[in-house]
Amino acid sequence: MFSLFRRRPVTRSDVPRLTPRREVRELPRVNLEELTPGIVPYLAQAACVQLVLFESLSRAVVDAPTLASKESLAIAASRALDRYERLTAELRGETDDAQAAMQSHFVRLERYAATVRGNSWYELIATIYLAGGILDDFFALLSSGLEPEHRTRISDVVQSDAGREALVDILMDAMNRDYTLSSQLAMWGRRIVGDTLLVARAAIHHSDNEESDELRTEPVFTELIAAHSRRMDGLGLTA
Amino acid sequence: MFSLFRRRPVTRSDVPRLTPRREVRELPRVNLEELTPGIVPYLAQAACVQLVLFESLSRAVVDAPTLASKESLAIAASRALDRYERLTAELRGETDDAQAAMQSHFVRLERYAATVRGNSWYELIATIYLAGGILDDFFALLSSGLEPEHRTRISDVVQSDAGREALVDILMDAMNRDYTLSSQLAMWGRRIVGDTLLVARAAIHHSDNEESDELRTEPVFTELIAAHSRRMDGLGLTA
Numbered sequence: 001m002f003s004l005f006r007r008r009p010v011t012r013s014d015v016p017r018l019t020p021r022r023e024v025r026e027l028p029r030v031n032l033e034e035l036t037p038g039i040v041p042y043l044a045q046a047a048c049v050q051l052v053l054f055e056s057l058s059r060a061v062v063d064a065p066t067l068a069s070k071e072s073l074a075i076a077a078s079r080a081l082d083r084y085e086r087l088t089a090e091l092r093g094e095t096d097d098a099q100a101a102m103q104s105h106f107v108r109l110e111r112y113a114a115t116v117r118g119n120s121w122y123e124l125i126a127t128i129y130l131a132g133g134i135l136d137d138f139f140a141l142l143s144s145g146l147e148p149e150h151r152t153r154i155s156d157v158v159q160s161d162a163g164r165e166a167l168v169d170i171l172m173d174a175m176n177r178d179y180t181l182s183s184q185l186a187m188w189g190r191r192i193v194g195d196t197l198l199v200a201r202a203a204i205h206h207s208d209n210e211e212s213d214e215l216r217t218e219p220v221f222t223e224l225i226a227a228h229s230r231r232m233d234g235l236g237l238t239a
Numbered sequence: 240m241f242s243l244f245r246r247r248p249v250t251r252s253d254v255p256r257l258t259p260r261r262e263v264r265e266l267p268r269v270n271l272e273e274l275t276p277g278i279v280p281y282l283a284q285a286a287c288v289q290l291v292l293f294e295s296l297s298r299a300v301v302d303a304p305t306l307a308s309k310e311s312l313a314i315a316a317s318r319a320l321d322r323y324e325r326l327t328a329e330l331r332g333e334t335d336d337a338q339a340a341m342q343s344h345f346v347r348l349e350r351y352a353a354t355v356r357g358n359s360w361y362e363l364i365a366t367i368y369l370a371g372g373i374l375d376d377f378f379a380l381l382s383s384g385l386e387p388e389h390r391t392r393i394s395d396v397v398q399s400d401a402g403r404e405a406l407v408d409i410l411m412d413a414m415n416r417d418y419t420l421s422s423q424l425a426m427w428g429r430r431i432v433g434d435t436l437l438v439a440r441a442a443i444h445h446s447d448n449e450e451s452d453e454l455r456t457e458p459v460f461t462e463l464i465a466a467h468s469r470r471m472d473g474l475g476l477t478a
Binding site for chain 1: 290293294297298300301306307309310313314316317320321323324327338341342345
């Protein structure tokens with residue numbers, strides 16, 4: 001069984017591979033309200049994730065080898081920023097000091113982003129696509145545990161189109177031209193899961209009972225990893 | 240008299256300093272239609288300028304020292320990208336291969352951007368504010384020379400809010416804390432004018448008569464430099 005709390009190695013889940021991606025949001029076994037943090041920490045962390053995604057995409061734009069890839073990445077960057085702005089607008093409605101609410105999360109998330117930046121432009125693209133996928137899935141899942149007054153509006157933001165499909169084409173094209181890149185990215189794709197799930201873990205509401213937290217959280221992580229495996233499959237990589 | 244074609248040193252113009260910025264677009268003495276290139280080269284270059292601005296802003300976001308400055312810069316980046324997307328949408332309406340129309344301009348503009356990137360984050364911020372101002376003024380001016388069918392729509396795009404006022408605050412704050420930065424940025428602000436006006440010059444429609452081109456172009460550059468001086472003044476710098 002996968003347990004992030006004990007940091008065992010991530011193993012492939014047995015969830016059917018052909019499950020449509022949308023189903024990731026339907027988790028009958030978990031009471032998400034118990035896992036969802038308050039609205040301020042939720043929004044602060046969700047916003048910081050989008051800002052960090054924007055920064056990663058900006059780096060990717062700057063180093064993009066072609067005008068076409070630059071444009072695709074710029075569009076994805078603008079989507080991340082659009083979500084960031086909508087989430088911080090919500091956050092400012094909840095607290096007088098949105099910056100303060102975000103600051104510590106932001107520092108932690110920038111450290112995370114530096115860890116998963118990779119050693120090449122393609123690893124960065126893979127991180128944005130794969131880790132961005134995990135984190136988007138996670139905040140989308142968690143949004144269903146928010147209070148009814150926030151739920152729909154915020155779900156709409158975190159489930160809005162991230163514009164990252166073009167990244168799949170960029171990666172597939174490159175792997176078609178360079179076979180060694182596939183094995184490199186397969187390794188990389190497995191490598192970033194642990195750090196990315198730690199970001200998710202930090203965002204979950206923690207009770208006093210760590211063991212019970214772990215039990216309640218496990219199905220969420222199982223689902224996130226299953227969706228990650230499907231994205232890896234879509235790239236022709238073994239998760 | 241300032242002449243970019245002969246690359247004499249840039250001198251301060253005598254245009255009144257308190258002219259409201261909006262007036263930059265009213266140039267009674269120049270027939271802008273003669274200077275405005277065809278719609279495809281106009282859009283291709285205007286779009287590339289915005290993409291290059293976006294890239295510069297992205298670099299600035301990544302290296303921003305505070306979350307607040309990161310956010311301001313990210314918003315300006317998204318404005319540049321919004322203009323880029325609207326201009327390329329127009330361009331795709333005019334040509335089957337928008338990428339090809341942009342490619343050579345883009346290569347030239349990236350080389351320009353590398354030249355004016357500066358040696359510090361603050362020089363980069365100054366470049367984005369000051370050179371971005373010159374280029375935005377220029378494409379706004381030129382847009383009034385476009386065919387009536389394009390004029391209003393494209394003027395709206397290139398005159399939309401660039402969201403760069405926050406950059407003034409960033410620079411002013413830093414100069415208040417570090418007096419030597421003011422003289423450094425004053426020098427830098429003068430230094431980037433020549434290269435930036437060359438970008439403008441390249442975008443102007445050239446006839447066979449270089450001397451006549453020069454005469455017709457001169458009032459435009461005079462106006463651009465006057466507006467640049469006002470921006471420098473606004474920063475407390477001597478242009």
